[in-house]
Amino acid sequence: MVRYLSMMPNPAPSRHPPHVEFGGVSKSYDGRVLAVRDLNLAVRRGEFLSLLGPSGSGKTTILMMLAGFETLTSGAIRIDGRSVHALPPRRRGIGMVFQDYALFPHMTVAKNLSFPLEVRGIDPARQSELVDRALALVRLEGFGGRRPGQLSGGQRQRVAIARALVFEPELVLMDEPLGALDRHLREEMQYEIRRIHRTLGVTIVYVTHDQQEAMVMSDRIAVLRDGMLEQAAPPEALYEEPERSFVARFIGENNRLHGRVAKIRDELCEVRVGDETVTGLRVVECSEGDRVTLSIRPERVEIQPEAGRYTNDFEAHLEQITFVGDHLRLRMETCGREGFIAKIPNVLGQGRVLEGDRIRVGWTPTDCRVLDHGGPREGEGE
Amino acid sequence: MSKAPKLATGDWRPRLRAAGLTLPLLAFVAATFAAPLATMLVRSVHDPVVADALPATLAALEDWDGLSLPGEEAFAAAARELARARDERTLGRVAGRVNRVRSGLRSVVAVTGRRLPDGPAGSWRATLTAIDPAWAEVESWHALRTAGERFTARHYLAALDLRRLPDGSVVRQEADRRIHLRLFARTLWVSLGVTFLCLLLGYPLAHHIAHAPSRRAGALLALVLVPFWTSLLVRTTSWIVLLQGQGVVNDLLVGIGLVPDDGRLALVYNMTGTFIAMTHVLLPFMVLPLYSVMRAIPRSHMNAATSLGASAPQAFARVYWPQTLPGVGAGCLLVFILAIGYYITPALVGGSSGQLISNMVAYHMQTSLNWGLAAALSAIILACVLGLYLLYDRVAGAERASLA
Numbered sequence: 001m002v003r004y005l006s007m008m009p010n011p012a013p014s015r016h017p018p019h020v021e022f023g024g025v026s027k028s029y030d031g032r033v034l035a036v037r038d039l040n041l042a043v044r045r046g047e048f049l050s051l052l053g054p055s056g057s058g059k060t061t062i063l064m065m066l067a068g069f070e071t072l073t074s075g076a077i078r079i080d081g082r083s084v085h086a087l088p089p090r091r092r093g094i095g096m097v098f099q100d101y102a103l104f105p106h107m108t109v110a111k112n113l114s115f116p117l118e119v120r121g122i123d124p125a126r127q128s129e130l131v132d133r134a135l136a137l138v139r140l141e142g143f144g145g146r147r148p149g150q151l152s153g154g155q156r157q158r159v160a161i162a163r164a165l166v167f168e169p170e171l172v173l174m175d176e177p178l179g180a181l182d183r184h185l186r187e188e189m190q191y192e193i194r195r196i197h198r199t200l201g202v203t204i205v206y207v208t209h210d211q212q213e214a215m216v217m218s219d220r221i222a223v224l225r226d227g228m229l230e231q232a233a234p235p236e237a238l239y240e241e242p243e244r245s246f247v248a249r250f251i252g253e254n255n256r257l258h259g260r261v262a263k264i265r266d267e268l269c270e271v272r273v274g275d276e277t278v279t280g281l282r283v284v285e286c287s288e289g290d291r292v293t294l295s296i297r298p299e300r301v302e303i304q305p306e307a308g309r310y311t312n313d314f315e316a317h318l319e320q321i322t323f324v325g326d327h328l329r330l331r332m333e334t335c336g337r338e339g340f341i342a343k344i345p346n347v348l349g350q351g352r353v354l355e356g357d358r359i360r361v362g363w364t365p366t367d368c369r370v371l372d373h374g375g376p377r378e379g380e381g382e
Numbered sequence: 383m384s385k386a387p388k389l390a391t392g393d394w395r396p397r398l399r400a401a402g403l404t405l406p407l408l409a410f411v412a413a414t415f416a417a418p419l420a421t422m423l424v425r426s427v428h429d430p431v432v433a434d435a436l437p438a439t440l441a442a443l444e445d446w447d448g449l450s451l452p453g454e455e456a457f458a459a460a461a462r463e464l465a466r467a468r469d470e471r472t473l474g475r476v477a478g479r480v481n482r483v484r485s486g487l488r489s490v491v492a493v494t495g496r497r498l499p500d501g502p503a504g505s506w507r508a509t510l511t512a513i514d515p516a517w518a519e520v521e522s523w524h525a526l527r528t529a530g531e532r533f534t535a536r537h538y539l540a541a542l543d544l545r546r547l548p549d550g551s552v553v554r555q556e557a558d559r560r561i562h563l564r565l566f567a568r569t570l571w572v573s574l575g576v577t578f579l580c581l582l583l584g585y586p587l588a589h590h591i592a593h594a595p596s597r598r599a600g601a602l603l604a605l606v607l608v609p610f611w612t613s614l615l616v617r618t619t620s621w622i623v624l625l626q627g628q629g630v631v632n633d634l635l636v637g638i639g640l641v642p643d644d645g646r647l648a649l650v651y652n653m654t655g656t657f658i659a660m661t662h663v664l665l666p667f668m669v670l671p672l673y674s675v676m677r678a679i680p681r682s683h684m685n686a687a688t689s690l691g692a693s694a695p696q697a698f699a700r701v702y703w704p705q706t707l708p709g710v711g712a713g714c715l716l717v718f719i720l721a722i723g724y725y726i727t728p729a730l731v732g733g734s735s736g737q738l739i740s741n742m743v744a745y746h747m748q749t750s751l752n753w754g755l756a757a758a759l760s761a762i763i764l765a766c767v768l769g770l771y772l773l774y775d776r777v778a779g780a781e782r783a784s785l786a
Contacts, residue, residue: 089688095689098682106704
């Protein structure tokens, strides 16, 4: 049951192959540790896909393999259904934005932009036309004569994007392009990149470790951990329906309760958490006695619910109330866990509860997802 | 408003004290560099020996027309002053100076000085001519007058294989006495050749070191620097051991049958030896500036170039090479300047065909003792180097050259 429709639902399976497809891709730098393991992922034409994960999760390695700068240890990458194994980077027709921008300091902005056109042998008149158009796209008209050293960080970022787009590639890769910018500029550029994506309809594969950024920009996010794909889904689905406890922890804020499966009832199951029994939606395959994690979003927790409204209705000891402006954060101890958080909207008539109160909290089983116990996956080194 | 000047004076004293710490260095530079340089430049145009010894003679020659022999007055003054020089024991130096202007006059002056009677037998002219007939030649008096110039361009003229005729016009030396221009030209092309060889060998090496993993880069850099820690003399003589007729290289070539035993290559005591040894000695001066410039070029630049569609040669020519130009300029300038003044290596391995202009300077300093000419030759080298540096500065901009 899907209560929250994503803005970009999965399209009906088409006869066309996906734009980019990773088939069982693994990468090891030293022959022992796998930086990327058995990645299976397809990117639709025109999609904005983010590779999201903490540092060392293999996201940049995946991008470098796609660009052709790293070799694959096993598996295959296909673009438009054809393996790119034998294609050198320059023949892949991929526009790339590097983390450090990689603008050529000895060339003017216009020369930087015309570089990919020159090496393709495009005639000069057409070159300047394309350069002007690319500069207009990133709103840097009139900056063609400057050198990269004379530009601000945000302007350099725009030049880097324009250079990756100027030769009209269908696939653009971006490696943490906003990492070096301050918060304000970052938000502006997020908006700009989304606008450009919509304008051109190119496929973008975007690497970031910032979940907020990924949520704001992406059609779909692939969450990576230790070189493995945890879940690939649209932002809303990732938030509302995490399938792995790592995803639940990484995306947004979540309350996590650890326990053992006591009883399985169709799509629901009962989990013993301390002295209480919590009912949740069974997301992972599990059987009685398995260790699992329950994940509940703080905004789905109701304070002092009507008696009998929820199966999950527990006593809590309210430790702290924090005023955050549009909502209040309530920190409490419940089901044997300290630091359980509930967010309640800041509306008139609040103040029913005070710090130190013994209160009741409740939530529906469908807002409480039963996930893996959160340790390393089977077969992993740790 | 009134506080500002107070703050300024407060700033001024510690800064002056700090600047005072550089005084020892300034004194050192002044004593060991600036002063010798100035002395050298002065010596190349200033030669007072003859002017001090024969003032009256030179005064008598001032109005001389230079066509016929000078008057009795000049002969008398010359006799008087040569006798005085003999008594003051400066006669040898005077004779040497005159001899440089016109060879053969050393003995004329020296012998005349020694044999001079106290009074003239008839006229001084007859007396001097009787001692040596050279006094009856106009050229001898021209030479005396030229040697007596206190401030003179004759060293520079000699350094450029030129000489001045009695009528003041400047002509080239006779063909068999033109040696300096040929040496300058040879020095120039050896320096250019060595610079080119260093660039050819050093560029790939610097590139490899700059982009190697840090541990290997450290080891390779140490290998480049090891020659710096070894005495120049040891390195140069090692090359003699390696390159001589019965040396390692020739033995190897004969051993593998590339060269017949009776046709061993002459690799040392000639231009080949000078080239090989100088290139080896100067290579680090090319590698280090290149390395420091290349290390600052991120790897992503080449990746970016190839992802934008450039082939490897295009990426190198358009993106990498232009960014290394400051290093190329600095390295070439450094190697070229060092090569143009190189002395020990050509002296040891150059034989007679591998000698450079600095060896000529050494010769005039140590053997012929013509310091004026040595100074003029050095000044010309200095001017060449400064000229090249200014040219480079105009072309590349000195602030972009990192002489690291």
